[in-house]
Amino acid sequence: MAIKTRDECLERLKEAKPNVFMLGKKVDRVWDDPLFRSTLNLLGATRDFAFDSEYKHLSAVHSPLVDEPVRRLNLHLQTSKEDAIIKAKLTREVTSRRICAWCGSNVMSVLWAATYDTDQKYKTSYHERFAEYVKYIQKNDVDCCWGMMDPKGDRSLKSHQQKPLTDLRIVDRNKGGIVVKGAKVHTSFGPATQEILVVPCRSMTEEGRDFAVSFVVPIDTKGITFIARPAPAPKQPMDMEGAIGSAIGGVEAMTVFDDVFVPWERVFLCGEWDMCDRVPSYFASIHRQSKCACLAGHTDMLIGIIALTAQVNGLDMTVAHIRDKLTEMMMQAEVAYGCALGAAEAGYQHPSGVWVPDALIANSGLNYIRSQAGHHLAALHDIAGGIIVTMPTELDYKNPATKEYMDTYLHGSNDFTTEERLRVLSLAQEVGASRFTGYLLGWAVNAAGSPQTNEILVRAAYDLDKRIEIAKDWARITK
Ligand SMILES: Cc1cc2nc3c(=O)[nH]c(=O)nc-3n(C[C@H](O)[C@H](O)[C@H](O)COP(=O)(O)OP(=O)(O)OC[C@H]3O[C@@H](n4cnc5c(N)ncnc54)[C@H](O)[C@@H]3O)c2cc1C
Known part of the structure; x- marks a missing residue:
């Protein structure tokens, strides 16, 4: 093999x-x-x-x-x-x-x-x-x-x-x-x-x-x-x-x-x-179709972390604003994934044999989901609370001189131990308030080409004239 x-x-x-x-x-x-x-x-x-x-x-x-x-x-x-x-x-x-x-x-x-x-x-x-x-x-x-x-x-x-x-x-x-x-x-x-x-x-x-x-x-x-x-x-x-x-x-x-x-x-x-332009052009279809699915996956990961963070704080999907924010994220993940599937479906076979996904759908999907990345991080901070920025460190939790205080005063839901809560909050901190956060955001915003490159491509591929003709038909304008 x-x-x-x-x-x-x-x-x-x-x-x-x-x-x-x-x-x-x-x-x-x-x-x-x-x-x-x-x-x-x-x-x-x-x-x-x-x-x-x-x-x-x-x-x-x-x-x-x-x-x-x-x-x-x-x-x-x-x-x-x-x-x-x-x-x-x-x-x-x-x-x-x-x-x-x-x-x-x-x-x-x-x-x-x-x-x-x-x-x-x-x-x-x-x-x-x-x-x-x-x-x-x-x-x-x-x-x-x-x-x-x-x-x-x-x-x-x-x-x-x-x-x-x-x-x-x-x-x-x-x-x-x-x-x-x-x-x-x-x-x-x-x-x-x-x-x-x-x-x-x-x-x-x-x-x-x-x-x-x-x-x-x-x-x-x-x-x-x-x-x-x-x-x-x-x-x-x-x-x-x-x-x-x-x-x-x-x-x-x-x-x-x-x-x-x-x-x-x-x-x-x-x-x-x-x-030279062939490379960015095929890249815009083939790689950005992948990126739609990739960022749908990142959104899935964040949804899980946010939901668990709410749980260790004693809250869940019955709280209206948590339910609404997570539901919105779920729909956004599915829209991006739908664009990955739709771009594959609407693609074409290049004479070399490569399957080229539809660029208009792939770039629209990617631009949409990456524009939500900042909102997703804001939702994480909103639902986790300020503790993910201010909490003492793991070393303090491991130090017997401070562990007991932390066990008592940082306790959350009784369904979880303090240590479990701190583990979940640490995870939320890593994705939402650390150097890793910046990397994740860079991955969403720039990897596979900047958002402007999506917009340029969408303007070029979208058949605007066809839609203007439909409008003219309704307006009974013949020129
Ligand atoms: C995590 C990560 C991993 C990556 N991995 C790779 C990799 O493995 N290999 C690789 O080759 N690349 C990789 N990239 C690069 C990625 O493709 C680029 O970051 C992306 O295409 C944007 O290019 P840039 O960073 O040069 O930004 P720029 O193109 O400089 O964009 C910055 C801003 O300037 C604007 N701008 C740029 N030029 C013009 C202009 N002429 N007129 C008007 N506005 C303009 C843009 O619209 C944008 O708003 C990676 C990027 C990231 C973030």
Whole structure:
């Protein structure tokens, strides 16, 4: 079986020697660095899921390319409506439990379609190369991070107009391959993976042809440096506080490419500037359909935490405002999930074989649910009360000098012990009032593209003229 266990994957990490810096120091042993523990656990969980008796029929899927099972959310090409529907179902299940499904397969499907289009226009052979690469990562169950987002410097300027140049570009083309320079930012989990898959993040003009580049290289390729940011997790696993961050999290990184050589067989776009927009365009359909389901899952998780927080405080769904707020959140989660399913249903088959969900529905659903993220956190604070911001810490609860006071004065509902109440309030604090909260919000608002990108796409895809014609009909205006 192609799918590797988390232990096999950890062993493989020991062989890589990426150049990683974090908190002002060089990190040489990613695989046993405490600051990477929660990230490795998150990545490991994507593998556990493929062996889980309850979910493996969904999370492991046969790949016709290699005639072996692969991890659906990480390495499977989405080639049918059913694929897109199962992906949404699974994504919601995973994110409601573990925050991130790490849906790397979306970028594979995006590049599968984009390389096909480039070859059609330029008679290149990028698609064939990429197909060979996909077979390789499926057979070896490789973890790839995504290098899509350029630093973009001054947002009002194009890549070639930046001073200094920041975005990733080709600086040399030779017989063996290309040499690239620049950076990608927001490379989630980068140093804990094996390869970095680079794609353009926006359209280019002819002057930007050197920025039209896509390729993949191992993370320890000469010239690559990761400057990483720790996941929002306690340094040491805690018993009560930071329960989620102690278990799972994401190291983020900016990735610098300082004259990195890429052999031709790993290059999937090189100078065809007018094809750059294919990547963000397919991404807007394929990945944002996933994000609708992902944020439905986050909303589910928050609903559970809020409801339990109310219970430890002696309240429940019979209290009108709690019932109303939770009911509203339930409906919002279902609307977002409905958009994930609807976008899958209304999608189309790209000539390369990839199933492309409907962009209008996916972007509308994502924009809607992400616009609610702040309200959900406000509801958590409202229902949990100020205690989640002001409560003494776990260390004080573990200290005999203060434990008894806390046991007495922080007692809530008699259905729960004080310790149980404090555990639930700590969970509410982690998701609503900690560094983790900011990460969760960033995940909702910006991951998969900013809210404006949804709005631009919806305006472009919505048939406004058709609706104006209907209005004119009723108004009996004929011009
Ligand atoms: C948790 C997390 C994980 C991520 N993981 C990855 C990853 O693994 N790989 C990856 O490649 N990316 C990743 N991203 C990046 C993500 O896709 C971007 O953050 C997102 O696309 C927004 O881009 P930006 O951060 O550069 O913000 P900007 O695009 O700078 O947006 C900031 C604001 O400026 C506005 N703006 C920008 N340009 C213009 C303009 N020209 N005119 C008018 N207004 C403008 C926007 O509308 C927005 O309001 C991740 C992000 C997050 C938060």
